[in-house]
Amino acid sequence: MSGSIPSMETSHDALRDNTIIVVLGASGDLAKKKTFPALFGLYRQGFLPRDVKIVGYARTKMDKAEYHKRLSSYFKTNDDPEIIKAAEDFKAVSTYISGSYEEPEAFQVLNSHLEEIEAGYASKEANRVFYFALPPSVFVPVAKNLKEQCYVANGVNRVIVEKPFGKDLDSARELLSSLKEYWTEDETFRIDHYLGKEMVKNLLVLRFANIALGAAWDKNFISNVQITFKEPFGTEGRGGYFDEFGMIRDVLQNHLLQVLSILTMERPVSFSAEDIRDEKVKVLRSIPPIAKEDTLLGQYVAANGKPGYLDDDTVPPNSICPTFAATTLWIHNPRWEGVPFILKAGKALNEAKVEVRIQFKDVTQGIFKDIARNELVIRIQPSEAVYLKMNAKTPGLYTRAMPTEMDLTYKRRFAEAKIPEAYEALILDALKGDHSNFVRHDELDVAWKIFTPILHWIDGKNGARPRPAPYPYGSRGPKELEGFINKYGFKRASDSYVWPVTNLASL
């Protein structure tokens, strides 16, 4: 079939029936905001295995009615009878067990509950998928207890684990090796939810299915690349968690580095998980640890009636944790030598946006004076879009060039398409046994190697801790940002550029 990508569409170990999905930490924030809504979305669209059962597990004591009431509050039904009916059906296949994360006896109770469900299966095959919506402090005891008390011999067992995977290279290695004592790499699905985002998944196709783009994808044509994450809100009550990690561990070391690796890797031999991940690891290994000089840190302060980071009661007083970070990475390989990759992310900024901006080099001057550079912008969210900023003749009886764009805005081009939620896509991949969009152990190792020295410097491991530059809540970031980006050769578009539709609400 023209345009199909065969190895992406098939999978060897897809779970089609006799499957229980166990959500551990079912009372928590992630379960509420992402895991259960995604499971419900998949259930409603008929993507979960036939006769699936979903079991919640956490310490909080809840009876069935209370648990079901909670589940109902997690789903948006929009008063649509079809969705309301699906929510009732989903609750009918959902049960809850409360128990500790440390005690084997509690997991024996969970196992008995799972066996009761499985006793009703027509065949002996039984598959169990365990989703860790849990704080990392209990990852290891839960992994151990599940393996020792809840592992089935006559079927497939899988664990889906959430970040953070450690705080630096040593702690990540320790965590990985502890989990590996109980669960094999093949059974483990490490989520980085950016790998489930539609536009991130599109990067491979954009790059390798377009010969014109592929031909210009190197140091000969590209001047600099920015990968930007902006959130318009602060930590707002999550400061306790955030302060322990900071912006680099929260977003750059995982989400933005994943985007960078797909953007810069060589063409994989096939779309199989290992071929893709081999190439990602290879390019990441060509990146040396980030230098202090290539780093800009910031922390938001009160402005426009909004509180500063230090005004959040859950943040330790006088914290110098960065809520904004920009770092420049260099890839020492023949394709990318000398091209700066600027990764920047911040909380409490002026807008919500995640995008990749690839700025091409100047055209030869002579017939043109001060002509704008081409830029390829890949907007990951909100409102997925790809647009190429290019120069064109202004229509009329004179010859003048103006910057314009070729624009692929999804809502216009694919008006009828439903863009899946990242967690829906990833849970479905885990059920199919497809690891392509999950993080392999060696990817994680090399990612931490790149970031650990700069994180240790920020943590004050080798001397005084750097103070982040203040920036007002709702601004574009620290005032030093413009100079920071310009020093890597970025040239801002001239004032004559008319930006493409930015009123996303109108699309």
Ligand SMILES: NC(=O)C1=CN([C@@H]2O[C@H](COP(=O)(O)OP(=O)(O)OC[C@H]3O[C@@H](n4cnc5c(N)ncnc54)[C@H](OP(=O)(O)O)[C@@H]3O)[C@@H](O)[C@H]2O)C=CC1
């Ligand atoms: N929330 C989010 O938006 C995101 C979260 N994540 C990751 O997902 C995982 C879960 O996050 P989240 O749901 O926010 O976490 P929560 O703090 O909500 O914890 C989940 C559940 O774990 C139990 N729990 C909480 N603290 C402890 C503790 N100290 N010891 C033992 N059990 C505890 C609680 O259940 P009970 O007391 O009932 O057992 C709680 O409901 C984390 O690894 C997080 O980093 C990743 C991306 C986004």
Ligand SMILES: O=C1O[C@H](COP(=O)(O)O)[C@@H](O)[C@H](O)[C@H]1O
């Ligand atoms: O992992 C995280 O990601 C979210 C942003 O996710 P998005 O899908 O809304 O872009 C971020 O808010 C959070 O701090 C971080 O832990």
